[in-house]
Amino acid sequence: MAKDKEIVKEKGITYFDFEKPIQELEDQLEKAVETHDKGKVDMQDNIESLTKKITKAKKELYGNLNGWQKVQISRHAERPYTLDYIENICKDFIELHGDRNVKDDKAIVGGFARIGTQPVMILGHQKGRNTKQRQMRNFGMANPEGYRKALRMMKLAEKFNVPVVTLIDTPGASPGLEAEERGQGEAIAKNLMEMAVLKVPIVCIIIGEGASGGALGIGVGDKVIMMEHTWYSVISPESCSSILWRSWDYKEVAAEALKLTAENMLENGLIDGIIKEPLGGAHQDPQAAFKLVKSEITKQLKHLLELDSETLIAQRIDKFSNMGVYEEPAVASQP
């Protein structure tokens, strides 16, 4: 870890276009503080009113983000990634490498660690922060050996009766020649089947992007929780736009149509909960985000660890079996 620091920096947060009004207010505030500090003019009242104005504007903006805006925040370059969470919420993290077959896929990281007093197996997709890291992490897009590495770690957790925590943040499973040669489909499918009957509790948290099978491949959990400004769906809005609208220009429309936000997913009964984020997103206050995620994991594990493995598995399978909306008229209407 020491030689490979990929920890979020707290300065120089970049804003998206839709955040421009906030940025302008913050610039005004900065100037007021500066003037005040120079002692020329008493700006105290001005500073207080600006601060209030900013909080109000933020609450209004971030409380009403549309699908595409959430997708953008979920991809913010300064958002905490899996290793940031592990570093900040765990103790005694021992990273484990490799699938014991092909190689060590660096798009998925994980190992044993402790959250509070509870030992866990914690693993997730890892994105990179600069060009070199992004390449090494393959933009958080795992290959088959990544999913097999994850499964190996989960089976270890099962063997030693330690609960599993997965952190999901991927634009999708890697598409490529080698991924196909080594069975991307089979690797993900195997994980879905094995996770369904894993004997220890599994808590999955979407911390950024939850794209399709690449996300679900480590996402079959007793509790699946989304952070407030993340997305989870069968396809990215861009690809959906390109396939259904035959153009890249409909990503905003596609993002709405896919109902991919945490609120939509909870409403549709496809996830189990939402973790509130610091105002403006996890990158605005990473320490607060770490605290919120840690307390959610602790809360969920406490409850799940009380269940025996048979109950756990039965409830997990029931939950996924009940997902889906269809009609079943009593008598067949002939087409």
Place this chain on the structure above:
Amino acid sequence: MSWFRRVKDNIVTKTQDKKPTPDGLWFKCGKCKAITPQKDFVANLHVCPECGKHNRLDSEGYFDILFDRGKYVELNPNLVSADPLKFKDNVAYTDRIIKSTKKSGLKDAVRTSTGKINKREWTVACMDFGFIGGSMGSVVGEKIGRAIDYARENKQPLMIISKSGGARMMEAAFSLMQMAKTSAKLALLAKEGVPYISLMTDPTTGGITASFAMLGDFNIAEPEALIGFAGPRVIKETIGKDLPEGFQSSEFLQEHGFVDFIVHRKELKAKVSTLVNLIYS
């Protein structure tokens, strides 16, 4: 038992009788361009007599091939798609369903059934590419899930015949979760020691490959089918190069260790019967 419909002997129409002739009385092969009388092509199970290209066949066609005297009982035939997300791109999802139903005469992209194959009771699910590209939404996931349950409860060997472009985007995350549902059901089936044969046909891609299609005790395939996770176009765009010849074909998958054997449509029934007899004897 209202959840299945008994198919009476006289209603089961042979594929030969009801298939429209695509090109008059002749079939022109898309691969070798040979021209064959339509009736010979149909009698050859939609396989080109000249080059052996396996053309797409619907569920009725496979049920005819597999079940003794073409007799079977359809399971859960009444399930139809809802529109949970009120999805609309250039076309409303509900309109797509209506159009696809009219065009194909099908209710969704899979039919599930039980019947005798060489005197042994099997459960068979077969996807229909003719219904929105064989895509998997809630109905496909649920029917396959129930078919797996049926095979488990009745201890019948299970065969799922895949033929699909992947997930049904118009059901977004509902569609994604069908992958988890079907895979979880297969985990329960595996515990009971009931054999599951996955037959992959052209095409088997996306969320189908990344769930039940790759989870067979035996993964088998028809010759020269396209089988893969990512679509060839996406891979080509990603790597910026042309794909090697035969990439993502059945033969490629067998070579790389993901398919047990490739079977000609004509030999399918005999081969799966022999295989299952070895397990049960």
